[in-house]
Amino acid sequence: xxxxxxxxxxxxxxxxxxKASLARYFDVMxxxxxxxxxxxxxxxxxxxxKSTLEELWKLHEELTQEYYKLERKVDSKQxxxxxxxxxxxxxxxxxxxxxxxxxxxxxxxxxxxxxxRLAGKVGYCRCGSSIKVSxxxxxxGEEPELVPSGTIxxxxxxxRCLHCQNWSISxxxxxxxxxxxxxxxxxxxxxxxxxxxxxxxxxGEPTPWLWLWLETFKHVNVNIPVVWNSNSYYSEETAKLxxxxxxxxxxxxxxxxGECSKRISDAPKYWEVCTRNHKLAKEFGELIIxxxxxxxxxxxxxxxxxxxxxxxxxxxxxxxVMFQYRPEWRAHEIPELRRRLTRxxxxxxxxxxxEAGLTNFIT
Numbered sequence: 001x002x003x004x005x006x007x008x009x010x011x012x013x014x015x016x017x018x019k020a021s022l023a024r025y026f027d028v029m030x031x032x033x034x035x036x037x038x039x040x041x042x043x044x045x046x047x048x049x050k051s052t053l054e055e056l057w058k059l060h061e062e063l064t065q066e067y068y069k070l071e072r073k074v075d076s077k078q079x080x081x082x083x084x085x086x087x088x089x090x091x092x093x094x095x096x097x098x099x100x101x102x103x104x105x106x107x108x109x110x111x112x113x114x115x116x117r118l119a120g121k122v123g124y125c126r127c128g129s130s131i132k133v134s135x136x137x138x139x140x141g142e143e144p145e146l147v148p149s150g151t152i153x154x155x156x157x158x159x160r161c162l163h164c165q166n167w168s169i170s171x172x173x174x175x176x177x178x179x180x181x182x183x184x185x186x187x188x189x190x191x192x193x194x195x196x197x198x199x200x201x202x203x204g205e206p207t208p209w210l211w212l213w214l215e216t217f218k219h220v221n222v223n224i225p226v227v228w229n230s231n232s233y234y235s236e237e238t239a240k241l242x243x244x245x246x247x248x249x250x251x252x253x254x255x256x257x258g259e260c261s262k263r264i265s266d267a268p269k270y271w272e273v274c275t276r277n278h279k280l281a282k283e284f285g286e287l288i289i290x291x292x293x294x295x296x297x298x299x300x301x302x303x304x305x306x307x308x309x310x311x312x313x314x315x316x317x318x319x320x321v322m323f324q325y326r327p328e329w330r331a332h333e334i335p336e337l338r339r340r341l342t343r344x345x346x347x348x349x350x351x352x353x354x355e356a357g358l359t360n361f362i363t
Contacts, residue, residue: 012144028225040244044087045094099211109158127156127208132176150191151200160266167329185219192224202229249281256301296336306356319361
């Protein structure tokens, strides 16, 4: 039924530009390759609870290199995934252990609050130690290559975008439903069996819940690509843990290098954090970038963002130049955000994308 409503979701299967930039994702989606988290579970890791965090990170760095060697061998059929034994402890288990340690001094996001969430403390995002979910459903409104997307909306966020369209989720106006990792894993498997192309981890923001997402996928046994749908405002440690877990990084690129991020979203140093994480995303997986065009932010934000993408990530980077902005939540506090985009602003954004040299952008 969904194909009737989204014919572009069928057409994208033959889109050479989309397939070139997301080649492995398309293969995992169609079950001709194996999702990263499943391969990560097969790579042995020797560690104990007595190991220091420094020791765990050192091992993780070594095994990340080994993981990508194994991924290439599995992809090329040099190694049979089915014949790989499941070790007592794996690279994926190592990620879970490190993420749990981070929960005791939380620095999943760029704010690095340092609170002990396992002891019941909460920081800026107000996320605790049990994952809270708003909705789980087959999303038909994402990029065509993702649809139908198995979206899981979690509560809480690491930013305060005054124009947030999901403000009831991100700012805890909803109470949400608590899930155990085992129950959430069953939901992921159900989404795949219902025909979803991926597991889309979104919110709010998935970053504060990384430990529990890893715990969840420890119990997932179906081949499903993981889409990390994020505002990009996460720490370097989180970026490292995402290697060998996220198949596709669906990352926002919200603001240019000026003060817009602080003024609108209370996100200092967003440009520095965001550019680093986009580079790491390209290194560790495949990338779709979302650029939400805001009224009167073409020169301060859209132009430097699109130029940076073309120059640093490549002209063929899959980029969604989005015109869906509408005033929501507290947008009235920012004078230029009290209205929708004009036709002239939309046309100018497309012109900027072309001037930047981007060859794989959609609107």
